[in-house]
Amino acid sequence: MQWKGRRGSGNIEDRRRAGISGGGAIGGVGVLAVVIIGYFLGIDVTPLLEGTSTGSGSQTELTAADEQAGQFVSVTLADTEEVWGHVFPEQIGQPYQPPVLVLYKGVTQSPCGGASGATGPFYCPNDQKIYLDTDFFTTMSRELGAGGDFAAAYVVAHEVAHHVQDELGILGQANEVRQRASEADSNAISVRIELQADCLSGIWAREADARFGTLEAGDVEEAVNAAHRIGDDTLQRNAGRTPMPHTFTHGTSDQRARWFLRGYKTGNLDQCDTFAARKL
Template identity: 45%
Template structure:
């Protein structure tokens, strides 16, 4: 992925190094149990590529619920140091999503409100509660911020040999996709609809929400590449291959030895690939109507 020299966003907040975010002991405690880095890494894989809740996987693998990790004390917002290459990459990707969605909203006579992206270590306070490293990257609609611990990327590289910068960029674009949904009021409609239905119906709505965020990420990639020629040979194929390897179906098979489609909340691997592909092939966010689609 070609990104060096592109514009960096000013909307990156660096909370790394704040007090209270450290760990110690090589694992995280959940319900009185010590969960090793291997279990957390498996959980992070699902979140990384498919948005699957890592806490759900951790609970399935450990057989229990979870206590909170230490919470960071928030310091005044600050930008990451200019010498931090990985933070610079994140800032460039965020800027790219800003440029893309600003243009797309403007074409619809609307104004795009840029989200903040928060870098943290260990745990941090958010308007949605405590954000933790074990939760992987996530979006909080209450404060309109994307949160990520960059140690997440190191885990992916070291344990699962995922070295694709485009796959890393896709993670950010997916979370920004949730921000777009929030600006459009889609997430609020989904939450309201989930309140009146069964668990199966609620899960089905979540699947559509996640797949739409995948499609929005593809829309970003289409426009970013057309405007700034960011993609290199193998970028898309690598991201799609990784997504195809992991989905609700695959993760359930690995964690519990069976697949329960009614409990899916993020979609199968094939569905994830299909909707991201639709976004990156068409570049039209109107093509991302997972809620009106006859089939996913």
């Protein structure tokens, strides 16, 4: 993916220099271990991290890698703004209002709860912001086998897709139904939400290639591999657990990859209606 030297987004809220607040006793290696355990077992360990400390005051020094990751996210976010800024008027006849993306390191707070490496990147509809610790890209590459810049771009595009769902009124309606549903039914609705976001990410990839010509050989394969690596069945197997479909909240590896490719191949919002699909 050709991204260096390109336009970045103005909708970035950078909290990374604030670091991890508090004064607990979990040190650097311990924090990493807790985060990895929480991620693979599907446990939100944010409460364990909220009392941790970086050990050197309240300011965190950003490394060259941190700076580059921030620039990468900014360029990717700018691309999503331009893509959806064209797709909305063309396909549904309404303007697109882009989200703000919050960059942080360690732990931060959102109206949807604590954000940490354990929660992973997420979109909060309460403030229409995306929360992302770019260290997640390292986790993807080293722990999940989903490396590459376009794999990282897919993660950003997926969270932006949740904002697209919010703009279309889909996310709010689905979450209202989830609140009244049983746990199993709520999980099933969550799967449809996530697979639709994968499909919308595919539309973004298609449009980004057509409009900017920045995709390189192997980029789409990187995104498909990332979608496959973070399927519920694969994550549960990697955590030493037997996959239990009734607990899935994001979809299987095959489903995630297939819906991403559906969006990429069609470029059509109507083709991403997972809620009407009889088979996912």
